[in-house]
Amino acid sequence: MTVRSRVPFYVFVFLLIAAGIAIATWRHLELGIPWMTGEQRPVWMIEARVDFQGQNSPAEVSLHIPEQPPGFRILTEQAASPGYGFSILDSNSGRRAQWTKRDVAGPQTLYFKAQFVPDEDAIHAPPARKPRALTVFWEEPQATAVRELLSQASERSSSPESMTRELIRLMQPDNRTQNTTLLVSDDNYLQLLVKMLNHAGIAARTADALKLEDARRRQQLVPFLQIYNGKRWLTFDPRTAEQGVPENLLLWRQGSDSLLDVVGGDDSQVSFSMLRQTVPALQLATLESNANGLSVLGFYQLPIEEQSMFRMLLLLPIGALIVAFMRIVIGIRTSGTFMPVLIAVAFVQTTLVPGLIAFLSVVAIGLLLRGYLSSLNLLLVSRISALIILVIFITAGLSIIGYQMGFNTGMTVTFFPMVIIAWTIERMSILWEEEGAREVLVQGSGSLFVAICAYLAMSTPLAGHLTFNFPELHLVILGLILLMGQYTGYKLSELKRFTPMKAYD
Amino acid sequence: MDWISPRRLKKLGMLNMNRRNVDYIARYNDRSSYPLVDNKLKTKLAVSEYGVKTPKLLQVVRQQHEISHFREMAEDLAGFAIKPAKGSGGKGITVITGRDGDDFIKASSAHISVAMLERHLTNILAGLYSLAGTPDVAIVENLVQSSPALARYSFQGVPDIRIVVFQGYPVMAMLRLATTASDGKANLHQGAVGVGLDIGSGQSLNAVQFNRPITLHPDTGLALENIRIEDWENMLEMAARCYEATGLGYMGVDLVVDANEGPLLLELNARPGLAIQMANGCGLLPRLRAIESLKRPHFSPRERALFAMESFARR
Numbered sequence: 001m002t003v004r005s006r007v008p009f010y011v012f013v014f015l016l017i018a019a020g021i022a023i024a025t026w027r028h029l030e031l032g033i034p035w036m037t038g039e040q041r042p043v044w045m046i047e048a049r050v051d052f053q054g055q056n057s058p059a060e061v062s063l064h065i066p067e068q069p070p071g072f073r074i075l076t077e078q079a080a081s082p083g084y085g086f087s088i089l090d091s092n093s094g095r096r097a098q099w100t101k102r103d104v105a106g107p108q109t110l111y112f113k114a115q116f117v118p119d120e121d122a123i124h125a126p127p128a129r130k131p132r133a134l135t136v137f138w139e140e141p142q143a144t145a146v147r148e149l150l151s152q153a154s155e156r157s158s159s160p161e162s163m164t165r166e167l168i169r170l171m172q173p174d175n176r177t178q179n180t181t182l183l184v185s186d187d188n189y190l191q192l193l194v195k196m197l198n199h200a201g202i203a204a205r206t207a208d209a210l211k212l213e214d215a216r217r218r219q220q221l222v223p224f225l226q227i228y229n230g231k232r233w234l235t236f237d238p239r240t241a242e243q244g245v246p247e248n249l250l251l252w253r254q255g256s257d258s259l260l261d262v263v264g265g266d267d268s269q270v271s272f273s274m275l276r277q278t279v280p281a282l283q284l285a286t287l288e289s290n291a292n293g294l295s296v297l298g299f300y301q302l303p304i305e306e307q308s309m310f311r312m313l314l315l316l317p318i319g320a321l322i323v324a325f326m327r328i329v330i331g332i333r334t335s336g337t338f339m340p341v342l343i344a345v346a347f348v349q350t351t352l353v354p355g356l357i358a359f360l361s362v363v364a365i366g367l368l369l370r371g372y373l374s375s376l377n378l379l380l381v382s383r384i385s386a387l388i389i390l391v392i393f394i395t396a397g398l399s400i401i402g403y404q405m406g407f408n409t410g411m412t413v414t415f416f417p418m419v420i421i422a423w424t425i426e427r428m429s430i431l432w433e434e435e436g437a438r439e440v441l442v443q444g445s446g447s448l449f450v451a452i453c454a455y456l457a458m459s460t461p462l463a464g465h466l467t468f469n470f471p472e473l474h475l476v477i478l479g480l481i482l483l484m485g486q487y488t489g490y491k492l493s494e495l496k497r498f499t500p501m502k503a504y505d
Numbered sequence: 506m507d508w509i510s511p512r513r514l515k516k517l518g519m520l521n522m523n524r525r526n527v528d529y530i531a532r533y534n535d536r537s538s539y540p541l542v543d544n545k546l547k548t549k550l551a552v553s554e555y556g557v558k559t560p561k562l563l564q565v566v567r568q569q570h571e572i573s574h575f576r577e578m579a580e581d582l583a584g585f586a587i588k589p590a591k592g593s594g595g596k597g598i599t600v601i602t603g604r605d606g607d608d609f610i611k612a613s614s615a616h617i618s619v620a621m622l623e624r625h626l627t628n629i630l631a632g633l634y635s636l637a638g639t640p641d642v643a644i645v646e647n648l649v650q651s652s653p654a655l656a657r658y659s660f661q662g663v664p665d666i667r668i669v670v671f672q673g674y675p676v677m678a679m680l681r682l683a684t685t686a687s688d689g690k691a692n693l694h695q696g697a698v699g700v701g702l703d704i705g706s707g708q709s710l711n712a713v714q715f716n717r718p719i720t721l722h723p724d725t726g727l728a729l730e731n732i733r734i735e736d737w738e739n740m741l742e743m744a745a746r747c748y749e750a751t752g753l754g755y756m757g758v759d760l761v762v763d764a765n766e767g768p769l770l771l772e773l774n775a776r777p778g779l780a781i782q783m784a785n786g787c788g789l790l791p792r793l794r795a796i797e798s799l800k801r802p803h804f805s806p807r808e809r810a811l812f813a814m815e816s817f818a819r820r
């Protein structure tokens with residue numbers, strides 16, 4: 001009899017809904033699960049090919065592979081190299097793919113494939129130890145030239161970045177002075193730059209990058225310059241002094257000294273081919289989630305069979321929501337509260353029209369037979385039990401007849417829940433006896449209407465997608481249903497029912 | 506299609522189903538009291554302690570072997586009614602109005618043998634008519650002899666008076682008359698006529714059938730305007746007493762007027778319907794709110810009945 005305040009209730013419902021939406025949004029951002037179905041994401045498939053000549057001795061090939069390339073995330077990695085032992089080693093100087101074999105002779109080819117997902121905000125751990133500038137010794141007359149150049153560059157700059165830019169500019173052929181020509185020769189340009197920067201007290205190193213272009217083969221890495229500005233490594237194009245990594249540039253090697261080491265082989269070389277693929281965003285998310293702690297919240301790790309079961313189960317709340325709405329707000333009378341949902345689930349399996357025909361024929365035949373049962377004056381439990389058996393007979397009969405006549409759709413009858421159909425027939429029949437055929441028609445068509453609405457909602461790809469991939473959205477549905485439980489307004493049907501009250505207004 | 510706007514309904518104070526369920530039934534009716542009204546035998550025993558008369562109980566058949574006593578008991582009875590205690594909506598009720606040799610005559614003037622009646626009792630015990638098929642008991646009651654003043658308005662069946670009682674205050678009432686459409690039953694949704702009654706005087710107000718206003722009874726052709734219920738004050742007090750007996754804050758009390766014994770309680774309903782508002786041509790909400798806002802509720806059923814007669818009378 002106590003009238004409790006409804007404020008805590010509304011706060012609770014609000015929290016439920018907010019939590020549902022928040023978790024879903026978080027997972028969308030964090031795991032990249034798309035809101036819509038059929039969303040595609042580009043993925044770069046890059047293949048490194050290592051060729052060398054075996055020397056009839058044990059061989060060990062070690063290739064540097066990307067660790068945290070800026071602007072990308074690594075999706076998959078695999079090596080194809082028959083007869084070789086393969087492992088990926090993580091060491092201080094970076095990750096390396098290592099192939100080993102006891103006896104190697106003749107030309108050898110090894111492949112390493114990796115898929116990269118462009119990701120603007122891929123997170124990169126800062127270096128564990130602050131890199132320090134190396135000490136460099138110059139001999140005269142280079143030492144003077146270097147000092148001269150560095151002081152020029154330093155004069156025109158204010159920070160390690162601008163210093164680097166100035167230095168690169170000074171070293172360009174069109175700006176070259178006597179000092180630079182003394183230092184620069186064609187093949188040592190980048191090494192020289194690194195040494196000079198280190199000499200100036202800026203930690204610098206080289207990196208190798210790959211220009212990403214669709215369907216290119218036999219590509220070589222392009223050298224780049226990296227400096228450490230006190231917080232992180234910055235990348236410069238040593239030719240143009242441009243700072244930063246362009247979108248289509250994948251840094252394959254950073255931090256490690258060598259790209260490829262081959263022990264026990266000659267003429268080693270590495271080349272790259274690449275392909276731009278599109279992958280459904282959802283598949284991408286699933287693949288990534290396996291490596292991610294967040295996947296606990298999803299169903300992707302369950303066996304496929306259980307997943308498809310959950311796919312179905314998770315649709316039920318939508319049906320429940322629709323039934324609640326139809327009954328509470330619209331005021332449609334249905335026979336059996338949730339019978340329409342179960343029928344709708346069966347429709348999802350059978351598709352609508354064959355399902356409707358099958359359902360109507362089973363119920364119609366069942367009602368006829370139930371008429372005979374009612375004249376037997378049986379007790380409720382045995383009446384229902386008999387009805388269940390009859391319903392199974394009817395569905396079996398319909399399937400067989402349908403099949404013999406060449407309608408495969410006849411078989412779909414078996415998707416209907418037998419017990420529910422038996423109860424439906426029982427209720428309809430009692431209703432017929434007590435309230436007449438009109439009420440049977442009203443409730444029967446009401447149930448079918450709600451079932452069809454629920455079916456239409458449940459069978460949209462978006463509904464299946466959202467309920468399965470964002471199970472937390474069910475909290476929102478729960479909140480809405482709870483809210484409806486507090487709806488004390490007029491039902492739509494009551495506006496019709498109470499129409500005669502106009503006379504008393 | 507004809508519609509009425511929600512705003513107009515609100516102005517009329519019409520109680521709707523969602524609000525009835527949430528704000529009244531769920532709030533004022535304690536679950537534990539439900540068996541008291543869902544079981545006619547329990548209702549009978551509970552209200553008798555509070556001086557509310559019900560049709561005289563002739564026999565209770567609880568066990569299969571007790572059915573043999575039924576034959577002896579029924580030997581010298583002219584009229585009686587057999588009811589399943591947990592039946593709902595008038596299911597399984599057999600009304601015997603007379604005898605023809607060894608056979609009994611039903612209200613519909615069909616003949617029925619003792620063996621058939623015994624079989625009917627067996628069915629009741631097995632739960633054929635009870636909700637969810639649970640085992641039941643059968644009660645045999647004295648036949649209600651409807652007072653002629655009211656009986657003439659009804660086609661077959663006994664006219665009954667439904668009074669909605671809120672926290673012990675009778676708030677709205679209507680007379681329910683069976684018709685051919687309702688097959689002798691007094692259920693409004695089956696086609697019985699509902700005649701709104703003025704709480705202040707027991708005077709008829711409007712009449713509806715199938716939610717449509719009517720002025721004449723569709724079968725008997727009698728005008729429904731000038732019906733007046735006798736002994737109205739006592740009937741309201743009786744209805745108010747059922748509140749003490751059951752503790753249900755919001756319920757429907759079904760009364761009949763017996764020619765010999767006066768008003769009798771037929772049954773109680775924990776979920777009374779909303780059609781009573783249509784029969785009365787006004788909404789329940791203003792009256793319910795008036796009672797909810799009472800600072801000092803009246804203690805005796807008589808005071809409550811008088812208060813209601815004064816407050817809710819048609820002016």
